[in-house]
């Protein structure tokens with residue numbers, strides 16, 4: 001199984017006093033869908049660009065199957081970075097851009113490309129420059145889903161997409177992943193829309209990876225419990241609560257812990273905590 005390992009990665013931009021990354025360590029495994037989260041300016045795009053060798057590391061290593069990716073065409077042909085500034089000729093028509101990219105990759109999936117063009121209702125005869133922000137994202141999405149790379153990094157893929165086209169993107173991603181598993185790393189701010197898609201989440205904050213967990217591990221231990229206040233309080237005694245909401249006599253508490261080792265009153269309901277809610281707590285806690 002292939003993997004990308006990032007070891008003790010440091011990045012300081014030329015004219016910046018402070019480094020953006022001090023010590024990033026993370027491994028991307030094959031056939032996973034990662035969500036990469038972090039506040040504006042946390043460095044999500046920069047991290048992706050360093051992995052794809054679009055940018056120089058200050059120190060540390062990015063390894064593909066144990067080999068440095070820098071100037072390593074064998075490794076880089078398996079890593080695709082969909083950035084907001086891909087280097088196509090922006091004056092070209094979309095069709096010409098697709099033809100150009102398909103010639104760069106031997107096993108580029110033209111059939112999938114044609115299906116996606118129809119699904120997204122993209123007009124290939126338009127010049128890329130003349131497309132709306134959403135349709136520019138759609139061109140980038142289509143290319144990302146059709147390149148034959150094992151690791152695909154998508155930087156804010158849904159930028160500018162309306163609700164219908166976001167849905168087309170999510171379903172197309174799941175379909176192509178099921179037919180042909182490979183690794184996708186998606187950076188986005190719309191957590192609630194991808195929490196059903198990703199199986200791993202990464203939080204980048206203050207120049208470090210603050211969280212790197214599988215969704216299964218997280219959801220095993222994060223709960224929202226609701227019911228009449230007195231019953232909820234009795235049931236969760238001793239638990240370290242992250243937050244609670246009160247509506248009259250009805251209360252909901254959220255926590256990351258094992259369930260209490262006592263009998264649950266019938267009046268109390270247990271649910272998995274929503275990923276978005278959990279992430280906000282983690283970011284607030286880590287930001288303190």
Ligand SMILES: Nc1ncnc2c1ncn2[C@@H]1O[C@H](COP(=O)(O)OP(=O)(O)OP(=O)(O)O)[C@@H](O)[C@H]1O
Pocket residue numbers: 013014015016020038039040041042043044045046047
């Ligand atoms: N070439 C550059 N020179 C100097 N600073 C840079 C350069 N590129 C990025 N930065 C800085 O690095 C920081 C991280 O930027 P980056 O775009 O990677 O963050 P991000 O997490 O992708 O943000 P957003 O969610 O807003 O897209 C920002 O403060 C940005 O100004």
